[in-house]
Amino acid sequence: MNAPDQPASGAGSRSSHGPRISLLGGFGLSDGRVDIAIAEGPQRLLAFLALRKRPVRRTLAAGALWPDVNEEHAGSSLRSTLARLDEGARSALAVTASQLAIADRITVDLWESEALARRLAGPHDSLTVDRSSSAAVDALSSDILPDWYEDWVIVEAEAWRLQRLHALETLADDLRREGSYGQASTAAQAAIDADPLRESPRAALIRVHMAEGNVSDAIREFTRYRALLKRELGLEPTPRLQALLDQVR
Amino acid sequence: MVLRVWTEDGSSEPLRVDVRQTFDLSRGFRRTLTLTDIDLVLGAVRTFLDAGRAAGNGGR
Numbered sequence: 001m002n003a004p005d006q007p008a009s010g011a012g013s014r015s016s017h018g019p020r021i022s023l024l025g026g027f028g029l030s031d032g033r034v035d036i037a038i039a040e041g042p043q044r045l046l047a048f049l050a051l052r053k054r055p056v057r058r059t060l061a062a063g064a065l066w067p068d069v070n071e072e073h074a075g076s077s078l079r080s081t082l083a084r085l086d087e088g089a090r091s092a093l094a095v096t097a098s099q100l101a102i103a104d105r106i107t108v109d110l111w112e113s114e115a116l117a118r119r120l121a122g123p124h125d126s127l128t129v130d131r132s133s134s135a136a137v138d139a140l141s142s143d144i145l146p147d148w149y150e151d152w153v154i155v156e157a158e159a160w161r162l163q164r165l166h167a168l169e170t171l172a173d174d175l176r177r178e179g180s181y182g183q184a185s186t187a188a189q190a191a192i193d194a195d196p197l198r199e200s201p202r203a204a205l206i207r208v209h210m211a212e213g214n215v216s217d218a219i220r221e222f223t224r225y226r227a228l229l230k231r232e233l234g235l236e237p238t239p240r241l242q243a244l245l246d247q248v249r
Numbered sequence: 250m251v252l253r254v255w256t257e258d259g260s261s262e263p264l265r266v267d268v269r270q271t272f273d274l275s276r277g278f279r280r281t282l283t284l285t286d287i288d289l290v291l292g293a294v295r296t297f298l299d300a301g302r303a304a305g306n307g308g309r
Contacts (some may be wrong), residue, residue, distance in 0.1 A: 156296075198255070238257060
């Protein structure tokens with residue numbers, strides 16, 4: 001299995017060569033050239049293992065994937081799913097008598113995007129990824145398996161949502177400082193889309209507009225956010241956000 | 250029910266709680282709201298638990 005901490009050059013690109021599992025924006029399995037259609041059961045198994053990132057005991061996988069039945073029944077369901085795997089799904093798995101994992105040769109889009117987010121969260125003057133490319137923003141713009149509501153998905157999805165939100169804000173600030181205002185604006189907007197009520201992504205977008213000299217856009221964004229906050233929570237933006245705008249008024 | 254909590258430092262009401270709830274995960278979350286008041290959050294949790302108990306289905 002590929003280590004999740006490996007560098008993510010080209011993170012977010014959907015054109016990576018080789019077999020690939022996608023979890024961001026929805027489930028997908030590809031052999032590197034064409035998508036492979038697999039049934040829902042194998043999808044859940046591959047998604048579970050890809051989210052765990054490491055080899056998982058069969059009993060643990062069975063318990064998570066079939067939580068409403070006893071251990072024996074869950075184990076039987078797992079064996080049945082494994083026995084009926086088609087070639088595409090089978091080749092994506094590393095199976096032993098006691099453990100299951102994603103096969104070494106498989107890449108997972110989430111692993112690459114998480115690596116990018118981690119590097120953005122730390123000191124990254126020498127970040128090798130092309131931060132001005134739209135690929136970096138794309139890599140941070142999708143949720144894990146939207147419309148999947150099982151416990152083992154929700155917990156990971158929430159953690160990723162927060163991680164990518166922070167990374168997008170950092171990316172927006174970096175791109176703004178470099179003068180890449182268009183991409184900075186896109187990154188900030190993606191963070192806003194992830195959490196419309198949160199103030200920090202709005203501040204990031206307002207700073208982009210101000211750096212670009214678009215005072216009217218900055219004021220419009222502030223006004224839009226204030227209306228949303230008033231409507232949803234009956235509150236005003238913080239004085240800090242107000243002060244940001246006061247710099248140009 | 251999933252509660253997502255964060256704070257907006259400097260706000261007059263800094264607490265934010267996203268509340269998502271459903272009694273049937275196969276249909277997704279049926280209701281999502283954001284609250285800023287602890288008593289309202291506790292009320293939402295109590296209402297959810299009461300509804301789950303009344304339905305006798307141990308709502309999740």
